[in-house]
Amino acid sequence: MKSILRLVLNGRTREDAVSDRSTLLDYLRAVAGLTGTKQGCDGGECGACTVLLDDAPVLACLTLARRCEGKRVETIEGLAPGGRLSRLQRAFHERLGTQCGFCTPGMIMASEALLRRNRNPSDAAIRDALSGNLCRCTGYVKIIESVKTSAAAEP
Amino acid sequence: MTAAMPGFRLVTPRSLAEALAARAADPLARFLAGGTDLLPAMARGLVEPETLIDIGMIAELAGIAVDGDRLRIGAATTLARLQADALVARHAPVLASAAATVAGPQHRTAATVGGNLCLDTRCVFYNQSQWWRRANGFCLKREGTVCHVAPTGTRCHAAFSGDLAPAAMVLDASVEIAGPGGRRIAKLCELYRDDGAAPLCLGDEELLVALHVPAASGWIADYAKSRVRGAIDFPLAGVAVALRRSGDTLAGLRVALTGTGSRPFRLAGTDAEIGHGVDDAALERLDKLVQKQVSPMRSTMTPAHYRRRVAAALTRRLVRRLFAEAAQPPMRGGGATAPQSEMKP
Numbered sequence: 001m002k003s004i005l006r007l008v009l010n011g012r013t014r015e016d017a018v019s020d021r022s023t024l025l026d027y028l029r030a031v032a033g034l035t036g037t038k039q040g041c042d043g044g045e046c047g048a049c050t051v052l053l054d055d056a057p058v059l060a061c062l063t064l065a066r067r068c069e070g071k072r073v074e075t076i077e078g079l080a081p082g083g084r085l086s087r088l089q090r091a092f093h094e095r096l097g098t099q100c101g102f103c104t105p106g107m108i109m110a111s112e113a114l115l116r117r118n119r120n121p122s123d124a125a126i127r128d129a130l131s132g133n134l135c136r137c138t139g140y141v142k143i144i145e146s147v148k149t150s151a152a153a154e155p
Numbered sequence: 156m157t158a159a160m161p162g163f164r165l166v167t168p169r170s171l172a173e174a175l176a177a178r179a180a181d182p183l184a185r186f187l188a189g190g191t192d193l194l195p196a197m198a199r200g201l202v203e204p205e206t207l208i209d210i211g212m213i214a215e216l217a218g219i220a221v222d223g224d225r226l227r228i229g230a231a232t233t234l235a236r237l238q239a240d241a242l243v244a245r246h247a248p249v250l251a252s253a254a255a256t257v258a259g260p261q262h263r264t265a266a267t268v269g270g271n272l273c274l275d276t277r278c279v280f281y282n283q284s285q286w287w288r289r290a291n292g293f294c295l296k297r298e299g300t301v302c303h304v305a306p307t308g309t310r311c312h313a314a315f316s317g318d319l320a321p322a323a324m325v326l327d328a329s330v331e332i333a334g335p336g337g338r339r340i341a342k343l344c345e346l347y348r349d350d351g352a353a354p355l356c357l358g359d360e361e362l363l364v365a366l367h368v369p370a371a372s373g374w375i376a377d378y379a380k381s382r383v384r385g386a387i388d389f390p391l392a393g394v395a396v397a398l399r400r401s402g403d404t405l406a407g408l409r410v411a412l413t414g415t416g417s418r419p420f421r422l423a424g425t426d427a428e429i430g431h432g433v434d435d436a437a438l439e440r441l442d443k444l445v446q447k448q449v450s451p452m453r454s455t456m457t458p459a460h461y462r463r464r465v466a467a468a469l470t471r472r473l474v475r476r477l478f479a480e481a482a483q484p485p486m487r488g489g490g491a492t493a494p495q496s497e498m499k500p
Contacts (some may be wrong), residue, residue, distance in 0.1 A: 023194075047387075063265065
């Protein structure tokens with residue numbers, strides 16, 4: 001069954017017809033056309049599909065779209081309005097926190113959630129915030145450095 | 156593992172009565188809380204509900220409050236909230252420690268106390284895709300007739316892997332359950348039974364409403380778990396310990412375990428240590444007690460004897476550490492193992 005879903009996606013209110021069985025990941029990629037959010041394991045084990053739901057990190061593959069009714073959803077596209085990279089995205093670029101790039105949107109959204117709560121996180125806090133995200137190529141050292149660099153650059 | 160999510164209808168009741176009515180009306184319905192356990196199971200064809208009853212909007216299931224001499228934690232409280240809540244930090248910090256070890260931060264944003272307490276049991280032969288299980292002849296827990304863990308037996312040996320249950324058990328917690336016949340309160344230990352195929356003593360039309368934690372003045376507690384990787388993983392063995400110290404001896408000791416069998420349980424026989432100090436001989440006795448009472452089977456990637464020894468080692472370490480900490484003055488601000496204070500509303 002389809003019904004109307006109303007939410008705020010990357011700052012804009014949207015209304016779309018979605019089926020009960022649609023996950024937030026299906027909705028973002030197939031309905032909203034935002035393919036920056038990646039489908040990794042599709043079973044809640046890799047963190048590639050991490051987005052923000054009312055500022056908190058969630059797995060889009062384990063979130064039913066209809067449960068986002070009236071909420072704010074933010075994806076990687078929302079961090080770079082007009083194509084201008086955010087400080088966190090630039091830090092990932094400059095500190096080589098990304099290699100193949102598949103895990104990167106999830107890593108960045110999980111880091112973004114942390115930096116909104118804690119502008120000066122310790123290494124342990126960064127590791128904890130990223131403990132739900134897997135990277136299969138570059139390893140985690142450069143990713144943690146990227147988040148630290150972004151935090152240090154906060155005005 | 157990708158498989159299309161099966162079709163289902165989603166209903167969103169606003170009250171407990173509406174939720175129970177929806178459940179009574181549809182024998183194939185399931186309650187949906189955080190969805191972090193149920194939705195992957197549905198994608199793998201492990202459960203096929205026709206209706207999901209979203210219990211995330213029901214006020215009675217939300218919130219954490221001191222109620223008389225106990226802490227009442229609504230079943231729909233998320234694990235992220237449990238980790239950060241000031242009342243939990245003050246009265247039952249071991250629940251926050253245990254919550255922090257569950258999966259990853261994204262799961263904990265969604266996952267709930269009720270969901271973790273009612274987590275389905277897991278097994279390497281069960282938590283697989285439909286085609287994997289079919290190739291293996293299915294199993295006793297789902298669609299098959301044989302338990303591949305113990306093929307000559309008649310029961311399912313999938314393991315319970317929730318982390319909150321042992322932590323709540325050492326606090327002597329109870330659960331509030333609502334059903335068609337009204338409310339009932341049961342000791343948390345009584346929620347579970349030793350059957351991987353049907354691990355909960357919860358009627359089809361019943362719903363866990365809240366966790367009740369009694370005041371535990373003078374006790375300190377913590378939880379430790381062993382797992383294959385440091386995050387997003389279930390326990391191979393998980394141990395919670397609560398103890399009270401009087402001078403150089405134990406005045407109380409409770410141990411509960413998870414991950415080593417089809418139900419979490421309180422270790423029997425720990426009262427024999429009351430009045431003794433915690434020395435090597437006492438730790439050796441506890442080690443034996445754990446190894447005798449746990450019943451790990453070949454339901455994970457690691458051998459059963461490893462999990463048995465890990466459960467005993469975690470118990471020894473926790474008891475030794477907490478007993479030493481209990482001699483120290485209370486930590487300022489109440490850390491994860493700070494003595495738990497009397498409850499005052």
